[in-house]
Amino acid sequence: MIAELGHFVLVLALVVAAVQAIAPIYLARTAPDIALSIASRASYLQFILILLAFAALSYGFVRSDFSLAVVFANSHVAKPLIYKIAGVWGNHEGSMLLWVLIVAAYGAAYARFTDTKDSFAARVLIVQGWLGVAFLAFLLFTSNPFARLLPAPFSGQGLTPILQDPALAAHPPLLYAGYVGFSMAYAFALAALTGADDGGNWARRMRPWILTAWIFLTLGIALGSYWAYYELGWGGFWFWDPVENASLMPWLAGTALLHSALVAEKRDTLKKWTLLLAIITFALSLSGTFLVRSGVLTSVHAFANDPERGLFILAILGGFSLAGFVLYGLRLPRLAADKPFQPVSREGLLLVNNIFLATATVTVFLGTIYPLVLDALGMGKISVGAPYFNAVFAPLTIPFALLLPLGPLLNWRAGSVKPLQNRLLLAAGAAALVTCGIVLSRGAASVMVVALFAAALWLLFGAGLDLAQRLGPYRSRLIKFWTLPANAFSAPLAHAGLAVMLLGILAATQWRAEIVVAAAPNQQINIAGISLRYDGLREIDGPNYRAEQARLTYLTGRHQGTHIFPERRFYEAERAQTTEAAITTDMTGHLYAVVGETSGDKRVLRLWYHPYVAFIWLGALLMALGGSFALVTRLRRA
Amino acid sequence: MTPKQIRLAAIGGGLAFLALAAGIALTALEDNIVFFRSPSELAAKPAVIGEAMRIGGLVREGSVQRDGLRADFAVTDLAHDINVSYEGMLPDLFREGQGVVAEGRFDASGRFIADTVLAKHDETYMPPEVAEALEKSGKLNAPHPGKDGR
Numbered sequence: 001m002i003a004e005l006g007h008f009v010l011v012l013a014l015v016v017a018a019v020q021a022i023a024p025i026y027l028a029r030t031a032p033d034i035a036l037s038i039a040s041r042a043s044y045l046q047f048i049l050i051l052l053a054f055a056a057l058s059y060g061f062v063r064s065d066f067s068l069a070v071v072f073a074n075s076h077v078a079k080p081l082i083y084k085i086a087g088v089w090g091n092h093e094g095s096m097l098l099w100v101l102i103v104a105a106y107g108a109a110y111a112r113f114t115d116t117k118d119s120f121a122a123r124v125l126i127v128q129g130w131l132g133v134a135f136l137a138f139l140l141f142t143s144n145p146f147a148r149l150l151p152a153p154f155s156g157q158g159l160t161p162i163l164q165d166p167a168l169a170a171h172p173p174l175l176y177a178g179y180v181g182f183s184m185a186y187a188f189a190l191a192a193l194t195g196a197d198d199g200g201n202w203a204r205r206m207r208p209w210i211l212t213a214w215i216f217l218t219l220g221i222a223l224g225s226y227w228a229y230y231e232l233g234w235g236g237f238w239f240w241d242p243v244e245n246a247s248l249m250p251w252l253a254g255t256a257l258l259h260s261a262l263v264a265e266k267r268d269t270l271k272k273w274t275l276l277l278a279i280i281t282f283a284l285s286l287s288g289t290f291l292v293r294s295g296v297l298t299s300v301h302a303f304a305n306d307p308e309r310g311l312f313i314l315a316i317l318g319g320f321s322l323a324g325f326v327l328y329g330l331r332l333p334r335l336a337a338d339k340p341f342q343p344v345s346r347e348g349l350l351l352v353n354n355i356f357l358a359t360a361t362v363t364v365f366l367g368t369i370y371p372l373v374l375d376a377l378g379m380g381k382i383s384v385g386a387p388y389f390n391a392v393f394a395p396l397t398i399p400f401a402l403l404l405p406l407g408p409l410l411n412w413r414a415g416s417v418k419p420l421q422n423r424l425l426l427a428a429g430a431a432a433l434v435t436c437g438i439v440l441s442r443g444a445a446s447v448m449v450v451a452l453f454a455a456a457l458w459l460l461f462g463a464g465l466d467l468a469q470r471l472g473p474y475r476s477r478l479i480k481f482w483t484l485p486a487n488a489f490s491a492p493l494a495h496a497g498l499a500v501m502l503l504g505i506l507a508a509t510q511w512r513a514e515i516v517v518a519a520a521p522n523q524q525i526n527i528a529g530i531s532l533r534y535d536g537l538r539e540i541d542g543p544n545y546r547a548e549q550a551r552l553t554y555l556t557g558r559h560q561g562t563h564i565f566p567e568r569r570f571y572e573a574e575r576a577q578t579t580e581a582a583i584t585t586d587m588t589g590h591l592y593a594v595v596g597e598t599s600g601d602k603r604v605l606r607l608w609y610h611p612y613v614a615f616i617w618l619g620a621l622l623m624a625l626g627g628s629f630a631l632v633t634r635l636r637r638a
Numbered sequence: 639m640t641p642k643q644i645r646l647a648a649i650g651g652g653l654a655f656l657a658l659a660a661g662i663a664l665t666a667l668e669d670n671i672v673f674f675r676s677p678s679e680l681a682a683k684p685a686v687i688g689e690a691m692r693i694g695g696l697v698r699e700g701s702v703q704r705d706g707l708r709a710d711f712a713v714t715d716l717a718h719d720i721n722v723s724y725e726g727m728l729p730d731l732f733r734e735g736q737g738v739v740a741e742g743r744f745d746a747s748g749r750f751i752a753d754t755v756l757a758k759h760d761e762t763y764m765p766p767e768v769a770e771a772l773e774k775s776g777k778l779n780a781p782h783p784g785k786d787g788r
Binding site: 233340342343351355359362363366367370371380381382383384385387388391392395396516517518568576577578579594596597599600602604606 | 644645647648652655656659662663665666667669670671672673674692704705706707726727728729730731741770
């Protein structure tokens with residue numbers, strides 16, 4: 001009964017979204033107030049209806065109502081409650097319901113928080129309405145989460161054990177909040193292209209929304225990377241898997257968009273490019289969904305699929321992208337000319353930033369799409385892996401990181417490096433000194449690696465310079481840090497975050513140690529200056545699994561005497577097996593231990609030492625924090 | 639500089655940069671693509687020794703032999719087999735009768751030396767490459783010997 005109600009409110013939501021998408025169009029010119037009022041109310045209502053449907057599906061999962069097909073296929077009574085709830089989006093139908101919920105949430109939030117009530121705002125909501133219509137139709141016609149199974153089975157098939165992890169609760173919602181958030185960029189671009197009544201103010205109104213989306217996407221990707229790191233059992237943090245690339249492309253484009261929108265807002269230039277970038281960023285978000293949800297890819301993210309869904313999403317992707325690009329092409333000649341600026345200026349360097357990020361996006365796109373195109377043309381199945389991406393990203397990163405610190409230090413319009421000379425030399429000297437220290441203590445694998453270290457350190461010190469310059473006027477009250485403007489921390493934190501992440505990636509990939517042994521009980525294992533003893537194995541019972549648990553004891557160092565317990569779990573209901581790595585986390589590095597199969601009377605053990613690997617995710621957190629400071633500044637001003 | 643000169647310089651610089659980036663990307667792509675071959679394709683047209691590639695199929699029942707860290711097994715599309723050797727820890731769902739994809743190269747004796755072995759974490763899921771290889775060999779829906787009802 002609850003499920004039927006859920007289905008019913010979803011149909012209602014589709015109707016409401018259609019009203020939001022169509023009705024205000026006719027009123028926008030004659031009665032903009034009424035148009036906005038209708039669009040706002042429709043977006044609130046749409047959000048509430050989808051929230052009810054979501055609650056109904058969650059109820060089905062919590063109560064283990066196996067007459068619902070998705071619950072049957074993805075849940076089990078023996079599953080812990082948290083995974084029953086998070087399991088709502090641990091499958092195709094439920095995750096698409098989460099997606100439409102977030103689309104509606106952004107629409108409703110915009111209706112609530114927009115500071116200017118005009119026809120521009122109404123047009124933004126109209127575009128959001130169309131998105132609601134498209135995805136609700138997709139959900140209802142191809143992926144109905146409320147489909148019934150009659151007669152109802154007694155027991156569910158359970159959730160893939162690899163998804164039975166606390167990260168499932170946060171990774172998809174964060175990622176979707178990022179993807180869908182860029183729909184706001186698209187909606188703003190279309191609203192700006194369909195009328196000039198905003199006084200050229202769209203960039204200012206768009207920025208908080210793209211900041212929000214970008215923060216969520218950054219956190220979502222970082223959490224996904226961390227999850228893969230500890231769950232997949234070998235300590236890799238990024239696999240250049242097409243699905244990861246699908247999230248990286250909108251992130252790169254979105255990062256470019258953040259910066260070009262800043263120029264568009266402050267300097268009234270690069271506006272045409274910003275509009276195009278807004279459309280591209282959302283198109284990339286949609287392609288991400290298409291790639292993941294269509295089943296064209298092999299990955300841990302691929303749920304069971306049918307081709308009809310892929311086609312439908314492809315139609316949505318094609319429809320919205322085409323609409324955006326055609327409208328852009330038609331309106332381009334009528335857009336105001338961009339103001340000229342000097343190449344050595346903040347705008348100039350932000351443009352350079354955009355060129356680099358756009359190039360990075362294109363290279364990821366190439367590496368991701370090329371195998372799919374070849375396959376579709378019947379020219380063979382190929383895979384493009386990490387070597388390609390590393391070969392492209394390493395040389396791109398160096399000039400990008402070298403130029404980046406100059407941007408925030410230069411003035412708008414026409415800047416000069418001269419007055420900054422001494423400070424820049426200081427930062428460069430510090431970076432060179434630390435690089436020398438690293439090379440002397442750890443050696444140098446290649447010129448490229450040394451250059452990357454130097455570039456990342458220069459970026460870090462450059463961010464420090466930027467912070468010092470921004471805080472200069474407040475020198476006398478640095479102690480009262482809460483009175484300092486939040487704005488001063490945003491760019492320095494985000495840029496330092498990138499530097500920290502780069503350093504983490506370099507250290508973890510260049511200095512990592514690995515050992516595989518077939519160990520007998522009481523055997524000693526040495527890795528990266530750490531000695532451990534393998535004590536043996538025992539069997540334990542978890543809530544819905546059995547496990548073989550190995551015990552290792554630290555013989556030396558700070559953790560001397562402590563035990564670690566890598567496990568292999570067997571899930572009865574799902575008839576599957578997972579590796580639970582034992583990770584000892586220190587800021588200076590992680591010891592990562594995994595237990596494998598029996599080999600004669602011995603056990604295969606695999607250990608890694610990942611130096612400074614935590615810096616990767618710490619860097620991502622700093623970036624998101626920088627973004628949050630920028631967002632707070634904006635909200636306070638509004 | 640006049641605005642026109644600046645624009646020209648910007649466009650020229652941008653194009654040069656794009657050409658350079660495209661050059662790097664295409665060279666990298668050329669050097670790093672890895673082809674997928676099914677056992678039947680390899681039987682028809684043997685691979686060049688030492689060329690990196692991906693192979694896939696089912697792990698033949700009864701073919702897995704372990705010796706310390708080394709595992710030898712046969713990957714089959716039920717029409718042809720490939721003998722594979724792998725040294726290290728096999729993935730969780732590596733099991734006889736399951737779909738598997740291996741990346742590596744053939745040695746002179748015709749044995750496939752795998753650098754990585756991928757198996758999926760879900761028993762009901764089969765990598766598309768494997769499904770297609772089985773489809774081509776006409777054995778997709780053939781009963782898996784030794785597998786129970788599910």
